[in-house]
Amino acid sequence: xxxxxxxxxxxxxxxxxxxxxxxxxxxxxxxxxxxxxxxxxxxxxxxxxxxxxxxxxxxxxxxxxxxxxxxxxxxxxxxxxxxxxxxxxxxxxxxxxxxxxxxxxxxxxxxxxxxxxxxxxxxxxxxxxxxxxxxxxxxxxxxxxxxxxxxxxxxxxxxxxxxx
Numbered sequence: 434x435x436x437x438x439x440x441x442x443x444x445x446x447x448x449x450x451x452x453x454x455x456x457x458x459x460x461x462x463x464x465x466x467x468x469x470x471x472x473x474x475x476x477x478x479x480x481x482x483x484x485x486x487x488x489x490x491x492x493x494x495x496x497x498x499x500x501x502x503x504x505x506x507x508x509x510x511x512x513x514x515x516x517x518x519x520x521x522x523x524x525x526x527x528x529x530x531x532x533x534x535x536x537x538x539x540x541x542x543x544x545x546x547x548x549x550x551x552x553x554x555x556x557x558x559x560x561x562x563x564x565x566x567x568x569x570x571x572x573x574x575x576x577x578x579x580x581x582x583x584x585x586x587x588x589x590x591x592x593x594x595x596x597x
Contacts, residue, residue, distance in 0.1 A: 434462040435462045435463070435516055436514055436515045437463070437516065437517045437548065438465040438509060438513060440466075440469045442483070442561065444476045444477055445483065445561055445565075446487045446490050446561075447577060447578050447582075448556060448577055448579065449553075450487075450490075451490055451579060453519070454491060454497060456550055457519055458494050461496070464496060464519075465499075465509075466499045467499075467500050467509055468487055468501040469502055469503070469506060484499065485581070485585070486579070490579035490581060490582075506518055507538050507541040507545055510542075511544075516545065517546040517548045519548045520549050521549070521550055521552055522549050522551050522552065523556075523558070523560070524557060559577050
């Protein structure tokens with residue numbers, strides 16, 4: 434069985450992420466979608482909210498299991514017997530970052546491959562950062578994220594006492 438891991442901070446999960454997950458589901462037997470902590474980022478949503486959103490968004494994809502981890506993704510992949518780490522690419526700037534990440538992962542474990550999937554046409558502009566920016570400026574994001582994300586934004590904004 435070919436298992437892979439698709440990590441991300443998913444703050445929040447977007448339709449771009451879901452597109453990559455669905456495409457992986459056609460290519461591999463088992464996909465672990467890992468809600469990960471990125472120490473370089475300050476998250477808007479809590480880890481549990483991010484986990485809930487990804488689980489809800491992936492509930493109809495049978496060969497997907499959503500997990501959460503603060504460990505290095507290479508370590509998680511190894512524990513789960515994953516043959517590869519999947520990453521999405523939207524633009525050339527993503528490639529530069531991902532190229533460096535791939536080199537670091539290879540240094541940590543040469544047996545785990547990096548697999549890159551290009552964003553589908555029409556989804557390359559979607560990022561979690563742009564979603565948060567659009568939401569802040571009252572732009573309708575319903576066509577860019579799963580419905581659970583809209584619900585969780587309302588909850589989180591209430592928790593943080595952000596008026597909309």
